[in-house]
Structures are given as structure tokens and as C-alpha cells.
Amino acid sequence: MLELALHVLDILRNAVEAGATQVALTIIEDEPANRLTLTITDNGRGMDDETIRRALNPFYTTRRTRHVGLGLPLLAAAAETAGGGLMIRSRPGEGTTVETTFGLDHPDRQPLGDMAATLLAFLLAEAAPDLRYTHRVLRTGFPADNPVFAQEREFAFNTAAIRAELEGLPLNHPVVARWLAEYLAEGERELKEVEHNEPGAVEGAGV
Numbered sequence: 001m002l003e004l005a006l007h008v009l010d011i012l013r014n015a016v017e018a019g020a021t022q023v024a025l026t027i028i029e030d031e032p033a034n035r036l037t038l039t040i041t042d043n044g045r046g047m048d049d050e051t052i053r054r055a056l057n058p059f060y061t062t063r064r065t066r067h068v069g070l071g072l073p074l075l076a077a078a079a080e081t082a083g084g085g086l087m088i089r090s091r092p093g094e095g096t097t098v099e100t101t102f103g104l105d106h107p108d109r110q111p112l113g114d115m116a117a118t119l120l121a122f123l124l125a126e127a128a129p130d131l132r133y134t135h136r137v138l139r140t141g142f143p144a145d146n147p148v149f150a151q152e153r154e155f156a157f158n159t160a161a162i163r164a165e166l167e168g169l170p171l172n173h174p175v176v177a178r179w180l181a182e183y184l185a186e187g188e189r190e191l192k193e194v195e196h197n198e199p200g201a202v203e204g205a206g207v
């Protein structure tokens, strides 16, 4: 896969297949720590230790329609190639957390890609679980350790709250879906505007 957003969609779909009614997705682009973290937590059926171990093996799947499960091994490989890794915490009957880290500036890290499109695809699916989404961007200032010019921005929403506002209209109602598409695209676009502060970029910075 060419972008991380598509891997994320895959992991979100695992949560749905595991019967989750609540899913949380957190993305942190942490420039000071040079780390990108993707965390997906669900309240689905969970896995025992043996299932976790086998889930990371590309020839294991509990699907009946195909014989290899690739979602987790592919994401794990993408993380390891980019100086990070994938960790699964899970308990039968309680749910699952998949946490993936990447070297933020690693040359082999796949770009995050179109997160707004991934979120939209997930939320417009029939019987989509509730999603709590947080995407946080931390950029270093200049000089690198100057907290004054560091920036932090966040795009976050919770579909349970959005649904309450909609008073029974489904998220995939055409009017709601159009609004949602714009809301997600705008939220992600604003995060991309968080720029690294270069010398001279801030007026009066004395450099």
C-alpha cells in the first residue's frame, strides 16, 4: 500500500469485523520526538495471546472468504521499514488496541495520505460504529528547542456527539454525508497548514 490512510482503513475494518460498537483512532505527528503514532482501539471481541501471535503471521486469518489475512502484517512491515513497529494489546471479550509507530522523517515512511477519505469511507458504511477521532500535530520551533515558536494543533471529533445533533438522521443521509465530507476535508487541511518555523519566517524573531 502506498499510504498509511489505507492501512488505517484496514485496521478500522478489523474492528468492525470484531463486532466493535466503539472505536477510537488517534494520530500524533510529533516532530520534537520525530515520531508518528497511529493508535486504534476497539471494544470488539478481542484476541487471546495465541490469536495475537498468529494475527501477525500473514498466513493466518479467521476470514472464511480468503485464506490469508494481510492487514496487520502489512502495517507491521510498513512500520518496521520506517524505524518503528506495531504492537497489539488485546483481551478476549474486552477489545483490542493496535499501536503503530514510525520515524516521522524516515525516508521510507509512507505518507499519511488522504485521512479525510478514509474517515468518510468508514463513517458512511452501513452500521458504522461510533468513532472518537483525534489527529494532533506538534511542530518544533526555531531553534529546534525553542518552545515559543513551536506549534500544536488538533482536529478531533466524536461521532456519538455528531449523531446526537442529527436527531436520528443517519450519517449516510446525502445531505449529512456531503456536510461530513467537507467537515473532514477542512479539518485535515487545516492541520497541514501547521508549518515548521524556519529562520526568518517569524517577523521580529531576531534571526
Ligand SMILES: Nc1ncnc2c1ncn2[C@@H]1O[C@H](COP(=O)(O)OP(=O)(O)OP(=O)(O)O)[C@@H](O)[C@H]1O
Binding pocket: 010, 014, 015, 018, 042, 044, 045, 046, 047, 051, 055, 060, 061, 062, 063, 068, 069, 070, 071, 072, 073, 096
Ligand atoms: N480488532 C480486532 N479484534 C479482534 N480480532 C482481530 C482484530 N484485528 C485482527 N483480528 C484477528 O486477526 C486476524 C488477522 O487480521 P488481518 O487484518 O491481518 O487479516 P484479515 O482481516 O483476516 O484479512 P484482510 O485484512 O487481509 O482482509 C483476523 O482474521 C482476526 O482474527
Ligand SMILES: [Mg+2]
Binding pocket: 010, 011, 013, 014, 069, 070, 071, 072
Ligand atoms: Mg483485516
